[in-house]
Amino acid sequence: MSRKEKDNSLITPERFMDEFMRLKRGSVSRRHFLGITGLGLAATVMGGAMRPFGSMAMAEDLGKQMSIATWPNYHDPATFEAFTAATGVAVEVNVFGSNEEMLAKLQAGASGWDLFVPTNYTISTYVQLGLIDELDLTKVPNFSAATENPRFTSEGKVDGKTFALPKNWGTTGFAVNTDKIKKPMASWKDFFEVAMTEADGRAMVHDYQLTTIGNALVSLGYSFNSIKPEELAKAEELLLKVKPHLFAINSDYQPAMRAGDAWLTMCWTNDGAQLNRDVPDIAYILGKDGGEIWTDYYAIPKDAPNKAAGYALLNFLMDPAVAVKEHIANGAPATDSRVIDLLPKEITSNKIVYPDEAALTPLEFGAAVTLTDPGRAELMARFKSA
């Protein structure tokens, strides 16, 4: 068939991913990508479809500028460009390394964010401190409660009121370079043993109390969320024993794993999927003894300077056609079945991204108290400064 016909026919998932990878490698322009995949057309159509809402929002005056606080490697930059093209509002993206940093910034006041991406266990704390707004769902018509899995919507609600809408979920397991480490690994117990032996000087733990202490607790047979002093003392003992063998205490573990400096690291789903895609020797493993399952949400700060734009971007991101691109870029699993239906099969059949239900059973959601407990915060600081 002629090139023109080919361009106009519906794109297959395989070809979509081919083109997408070419775009990521920089061998095709974004314009070419949008044209060949039909997403450019989709954006135009969507822009038209959004007009009624758009004009309603315009009546509220979206302004020229808004700001979102989120995680590294978490969005498709084209998403924000498309939003700016549709609404005229420029999006400033602030990147953070931990929920604690976000909380510290919001507590200090005047963060300037109109939308941000907190993790499940922080939401009740934000509500309690009066830092976020109850969401007005009439301003987010693209959100569909019916197609969301309740496992992922419940923590966005406090006392029956919705304060946050889910972005995506994921797990915290570990990534291991199977070319370097031959011992089969299946649990956090294995993780800490191998970190002190076969992976001596090559293992990384997060610079994040929730996961580093949580997984040490799990390896000892305790709950990921424990704040019992005697259990925390055991976890501290283990972490201090492991510390001299570690390569680094750092949540930015992708560069070291890719370079081969580190062979073993605590790892979040989306990073695990990206690492495994580019370096097939790197496997992503969920602890059969436990670990964390998490959901990241969107919420609007109480002191947001441009709430209208915050709602407009939230609604834009809830559109399945937009969300599907976000998920392809970021690699973490979607919470909305409308989005899952649109995702290419290579993604939905990837066991790193969508693990079996059995693998998820031992995992726990982080609890609010786990984030705010001063005992855990101080333990982490002692571990790092030891």
Added chain:
Amino acid sequence: MASLDTRKKLVTAALIAPAALWLFFFLVLPFIAMVGFSFGERGAAGGYQPGFTLEHYANLGARSMAYVNTLTLAPIGSLLCLLIAYPAAYYLAVKSNPNHRLLLVSLVIIPFWTSLLVRTYAWMYILGSRGIPNLLDMIGIENVRMLNTPGAVLLGIVYGYLPLMIMPIYVSLEKLDRRLLEASADLGARPISTFFSVTLPLSLPGVMTGVALVTILLLGEYLIPQLLGGGKVFFLGNALVDLFLQSRNWPFGSAIAVTLVLIVVIVLMIAMRIAWRVSGTRQVDLV
């Protein structure tokens, strides 16, 4: 005459006022606030809650390793910088061809135009498995680890702060009166004894400035231990970032920050004393 004196004083006061106000609002006031915070309590969900307690000062021992690391690695780093910087500055100021001097001095300064963060990331690559260890691997030396070691931290410190040490020493050597060297030679001193009895003492104010500048900045260092030390070699700067951003224990962080300021003041006072003594004057500009 009195009115002229008064006018002079008024003019002086008017000239000093902007700087004094700036110092007051951006240095003294925040410091007072920080001292105030350091006696308060940690809020239930973190942050600060008014109160009065000395517990945070009593608890400083919980960060003893951060004090030890900072108070050993900052002077060691500073000394290493000095050992490399002095010959370099001497060459630039005394030995180099005056026609090339500007170019050579620029080469020392130019790296400063790039963010230290970017340059430190470059070192992460050079010291990481794909860098020098990879070259060593090719000639048969396997599995060398360079990144995230105390050596890498010291290397990063020397690399990052060397220009700050070279420049003041260069300046003090540059304005050295060459006639003194000639006189020394005429009186029969060999170059080596001229260096130790004339050049070195006259450049000591520059050395003290460099040492004070580098040591003080190193006391607050955060980035290099984090990136080249893998977050395992903890400085006071890292303890502060942790306390304000992760544990959100502002009062404890403030208490540590207050002690850090006191340490800096002590270092500065000692450096000034030494500089006064060696130069025999009370007019030494350290920073």
